[in-house]
Amino acid sequence: MDFLKSGLKTVLGAPEPGHHPSGAETVERLVERVNNSTLLEDRRDACRALKAMSRTYRVEVGAQGMDTLKQVLELDRADSETINHALNTLNNVMSPSQFEEEEENPQVPMNIGEQFTEMFIKDHNNVQLILDLLDEYDFRVRLSAVQLLTSLLTNRPKDMQEIILVKPMGVSKMMDLLSDNREVIRNETLLLLIKLTKGNANIQKIVAFENAFDRLFEIVSSEGFSDGGIIVEDCLLLMLNLLKNNSSNINFFKEGSYIQRMLPMFNTPEENEDAGWSPQKVSNVHCMLHIVRTLVSPCNSVQIVSDCQRILKNAGLLDSLCNILMASGVPADILTETINTVGEVVRGNVGNQEFVGNVMAPSNPPRPAIVVLLMSMVNEKQPFSLRCAVLYCFQCYLYHNEMSQANLVQTLLPSSTDVSNLTSGQLLCGGLFSSDVLSNWFSAVALMHALIDNPIQKEQLLRVLLATNIGSSPVSLLHQCTLLLQQTTKLQSKVALLMLLSQWTARCAGAVTGFLRAPSAVAYLVNQTCSNDHDDNEYLLQGLSAFLLAICIHFNDDSVENYSRESLKQLVVRRVGMETFVAKLSEVSRHELYNKAAKHPQLRAKAPAEVLIDYEFCRLFKVLEKPDGEGGEWRRGSGWGWGRGDGCGAGWGGAALEQYKALIRQQDARLQELVAQLDDMLQQNHALQVALNDSKSSNSLLKDENTLLKAQVSAAHGHSIEAHDKSQYEAKINQLTAEINRLNEILKTTQEEKQKQEVELEKLKNDQDDLLILLSDLDLKVNDYKSRLVSLGEKVEDDNTEVQESNLT
Amino acid sequence: MAYAYLFKYIIIGDTGVGKSCLLLQFTDKRFQPVHDLTIGVEFGARMITIDGKQIKLQIWDTAGQEAFRSITRSYYRGAAGALLVYDITRRDTFNHLTTWLEDARQHSNSNMVIMLIGNKSDLESRREVKKEEGEAFAREHGLVFMETSAKTAANVEEAFINTAKEIYEKIQEGVFDINNEANGIKIGPQHSTGGGASGAGGAGAGAAGGGCC
Numbered sequence A: 001m002d003f004l005k006s007g008l009k010t011v012l013g014a015p016e017p018g019h020h021p022s023g024a025e026t027v028e029r030l031v032e033r034v035n036n037s038t039l040l041e042d043r044r045d046a047c048r049a050l051k052a053m054s055r056t057y058r059v060e061v062g063a064q065g066m067d068t069l070k071q072v073l074e075l076d077r078a079d080s081e082t083i084n085h086a087l088n089t090l091n092n093v094m095s096p097s098q099f100e101e102e103e104e105n106p107q108v109p110m111n112i113g114e115q116f117t118e119m120f121i122k123d124h125n126n127v128q129l130i131l132d133l134l135d136e137y138d139f140r141v142r143l144s145a146v147q148l149l150t151s152l153l154t155n156r157p158k159d160m161q162e163i164i165l166v167k168p169m170g171v172s173k174m175m176d177l178l179s180d181n182r183e184v185i186r187n188e189t190l191l192l193l194i195k196l197t198k199g200n201a202n203i204q205k206i207v208a209f210e211n212a213f214d215r216l217f218e219i220v221s222s223e224g225f226s227d228g229g230i231i232v233e234d235c236l237l238l239m240l241n242l243l244k245n246n247s248s249n250i251n252f253f254k255e256g257s258y259i260q261r262m263l264p265m266f267n268t269p270e271e272n273e274d275a276g277w278s279p280q281k282v283s284n285v286h287c288m289l290h291i292v293r294t295l296v297s298p299c300n301s302v303q304i305v306s307d308c309q310r311i312l313k314n315a316g317l318l319d320s321l322c323n324i325l326m327a328s329g330v331p332a333d334i335l336t337e338t339i340n341t342v343g344e345v346v347r348g349n350v351g352n353q354e355f356v357g358n359v360m361a362p363s364n365p366p367r368p369a370i371v372v373l374l375m376s377m378v379n380e381k382q383p384f385s386l387r388c389a390v391l392y393c394f395q396c397y398l399y400h401n402e403m404s405q406a407n408l409v410q411t412l413l414p415s416s417t418d419v420s421n422l423t424s425g426q427l428l429c430g431g432l433f434s435s436d437v438l439s440n441w442f443s444a445v446a447l448m449h450a451l452i453d454n455p456i457q458k459e460q461l462l463r464v465l466l467a468t469n470i471g472s473s474p475v476s477l478l479h480q481c482t483l484l485l486q487q488t489t490k491l492q493s494k495v496a497l498l499m500l501l502s503q504w505t506a507r508c509a510g511a512v513t514g515f516l517r518a519p520s521a522v523a524y525l526v527n528q529t530c531s532n533d534h535d536d537n538e539y540l541l542q543g544l545s546a547f548l549l550a551i552c553i554h555f556n557d558d559s560v561e562n563y564s565r566e567s568l569k570q571l572v573v574r575r576v577g578m579e580t581f582v583a584k585l586s587e588v589s590r591h592e593l594y595n596k597a598a599k600h601p602q603l604r605a606k607a608p609a610e611v612l613i614d615y616e617f618c619r620l621f622k623v624l625e626k627p628d629g630e631g632g633e634w635r636r637g638s639g640w641g642w643g644r645g646d647g648c649g650a651g652w653g654g655a656a657l658e659q660y661k662a663l664i665r666q667q668d669a670r671l672q673e674l675v676a677q678l679d680d681m682l683q684q685n686h687a688l689q690v691a692l693n694d695s696k697s698s699n700s701l702l703k704d705e706n707t708l709l710k711a712q713v714s715a716a717h718g719h720s721i722e723a724h725d726k727s728q729y730e731a732k733i734n735q736l737t738a739e740i741n742r743l744n745e746i747l748k749t750t751q752e753e754k755q756k757q758e759v760e761l762e763k764l765k766n767d768q769d770d771l772l773i774l775l776s777d778l779d780l781k782v783n784d785y786k787s788r789l790v791s792l793g794e795k796v797e798d799d800n801t802e803v804q805e806s807n808l809t
Numbered sequence B: 001m002a003y004a005y006l007f008k009y010i011i012i013g014d015t016g017v018g019k020s021c022l023l024l025q026f027t028d029k030r031f032q033p034v035h036d037l038t039i040g041v042e043f044g045a046r047m048i049t050i051d052g053k054q055i056k057l058q059i060w061d062t063a064g065q066e067a068f069r070s071i072t073r074s075y076y077r078g079a080a081g082a083l084l085v086y087d088i089t090r091r092d093t094f095n096h097l098t099t100w101l102e103d104a105r106q107h108s109n110s111n112m113v114i115m116l117i118g119n120k121s122d123l124e125s126r127r128e129v130k131k132e133e134g135e136a137f138a139r140e141h142g143l144v145f146m147e148t149s150a151k152t153a154a155n156v157e158e159a160f161i162n163t164a165k166e167i168y169e170k171i172q173e174g175v176f177d178i179n180n181e182a183n184g185i186k187i188g189p190q191h192s193t194g195g196g197a198s199g200a201g202g203a204g205a206g207a208a209g210g211g212c213c
């Protein structure tokens, strides 16, 4: 410190003897000097000195020097050294991180950089000033300007994004720097752009429009693709930002043939590369995989996904990914992510699924890659996340593909003779009855995915027989599952088997019959449903049992004597009671893990304990459970509506049509009501927003004033100001602090209120969407019935076209 | 897949004049009467042929509302062509053309080709702006003019393709600096077999080597 002061003496001139100026005093005199001196050298020296002090005396320099420094940026533009000092000083004052020099000083608030940033960017011209400096070719000025913008973006990302967005050349200027041949500037610009593009679709689009993908691929390739350094990772992170949740940019990426340009990124390492993967390479490849998954994520539109999948295959990327799967020495987390990626690249795409199905692993004897993967899934010793990934990949492989579903079931049928070969089916059966709970769960769910929307395979699977003990006669797979369900004490196994059995029996009378014939199956289900244990998992089990019972009733073809549809229904009424039964059913969708699973096709479990419910099961449950009315009546033809599969035959006529029309009218009215509510909410939201902005701005005014006063107070210390002056200031500060607290309170309640409104709004929007979907379903049905009526020779008046139209408005 | 040139377009004009419908008609050959309001900017692409050369059009459809005006401005600089659209059944959209044009001229590169389009020509009975008025405006400001219907597809192909022809001619005349991607023009990756990614030489008219990627 003494050293610093003596260094400053030359700039400030000798002080009066005996007087040691305080930091605040020094800052004040330096600022004055920058303001008043007519000599450029003087101003430059003073700026340099301010920079030197700006870490230790951040508050003082910021509070007293901000305006002066802004002036320097405007007026001294010709002198790059001065500009550079000014930029660096501002960057220190607004730095998001805490300096070593400040660690001991309790006076400095933690978020001081953010507070100064807020003050600085309030005048948008200040941001423009920095943006203009990007045009300067001088290395240090350009670099400092980029760094300062990065700090500002780190501190106030949303505000800065909005400000830059309305500056016509704002984004373009930054993009130009990506082509700067001075690597340091290019690299810092990358960091800036990553911050700039985070979560703002409009900026992402402009950056893409400004040829970002071309630039980034140039850099990635010049740096050696996945073997390149951290700069490759930065490029990929920026690409990810541009693509994530931005279908317009994904479209652009696809149309611009950029997918093809990713191929060299996935070149498999040479055979002899035993050196292993550097941590940087692991990070790079992770990002690349992430980019691929962003393109084919099940959250994207079907059109985008299928286009990208086709291109990924044709460009040879799927091939490369499979090579990584089969390569040796690949780190486990990369392997896991590659498995997930391969899954999403093939999901629902027959050509790609077939391709993966034909990949052979270089094992001895050679086995299909799918079989090798499944071996890992049912192997307790493999990492948990890897096993989850295999399940997901396998589900994707079966998804919407009757061939791969049939092939799996085929491997279990008696006719498949080749016993020596290990097959997918055998592995899953082994897993189903293994002592490892996770293997049970994974296998049951995998098997269940072979049955989705596939009545033929449901029937075929009924033919599967298992040889249990030597000597005893073989048992059907269905009976074995039912037996296991009753025997196991493990929650995850039970849930998995109940899900499998529900999927199997739904819309398959043969499977219902098979299940009802299994020893004590019905009694077990009824007991489970009646159970009175209180805990979320117990509720779930009760609900799942009720669900399976409901399926057995609804899809029952009366072929088992004691358990005809009618007698089963009576049994439920007598033993459980209709209301209890319906209540138990609704428990399923209340479970936390059900709601988590329903969100995304991929099981996103962090720990084995979170493995419980499968996405596709949620879909089945949703379709079948949907009651017509709130109470969910339990009567044939209503309640368990669902028309699909077993139509209720005759009896549908004009009455049904009328019923639907009435329903449509009713829904329409409800829709109008919701729209009106939505409008209300939007208005309220707007009003709250205005109030929020008001209090925000008065709050920030007070904050500024406070910061300034604080600085003045600490400056006053040095001047040994009269005690009562000081106490006056302190009183003022206290008063202001109280005011700020009060405003903060208001702000908080307003924000909470706003959030509540937003949640409500979201809910209403969802409701509205649901209703719209329902309406269009009903429209289809009405039309269907109409044409059926017409074909039966009935005359149908055309008044429902008018109903339809009013829906569209 | 391979193209000789790539041109970037933007479509501008008041909201509701049919910009998104024009794009959809051009890229997908269909008309969608109920259309979402464009938020920010949407993207579409199509390949066309001019003078025997494959040309890829990358088209950015902007939102017309005032709130998005500043976002739209970011797209002027990098575009080689602009379709400035008004609605012949709404005079106010015609009256706003001057503002749009000023904005475009101020923020774009001076060579950008601007095509003036009077859309919804199928709605003759509701016409508020005479064809002659559109022609006169175009003449006065040095624009190419055309009336289109995104609904019947009348003149839609022509509007996009004529703009491309104009840009192509400017390239032939050497007006555009095609090596500066900021102009909204890219030279395609020449599909020379075997060669590496660099060195885009080959048959390209007077184009210097260098390559764009």
Ligand SMILES: Nc1nc2c(ncn2[C@@H]2O[C@H](COP(=O)(O)OP(=O)(O)O)[C@@H](O)[C@H]2O)c(=O)[nH]1
Residues within 6 Å of the ligand: B014, B015, B016, B017, B018, B019, B020, B021, B022, B032, B033, B034, B035, B036, B037, B038, B064, B119, B120, B121, B122, B123, B148, B149, B150, B151, B152
């Ligand atoms: N009759 C007719 N209607 C059109 C035409 N082009 C667009 N529209 C309608 O005009 C409305 C606005 O179109 P849109 O493309 O969303 O306008 P944008 O805001 O400029 O993108 C929509 O209801 C379209 O159906 C056209 O050529 N003829």
Ligand SMILES: [Mg+2]
Residues within 6 Å of the ligand: B019, B020, B021, B036, B037, B038, B061, B062, B063
């Ligand atoms: Mg639009």
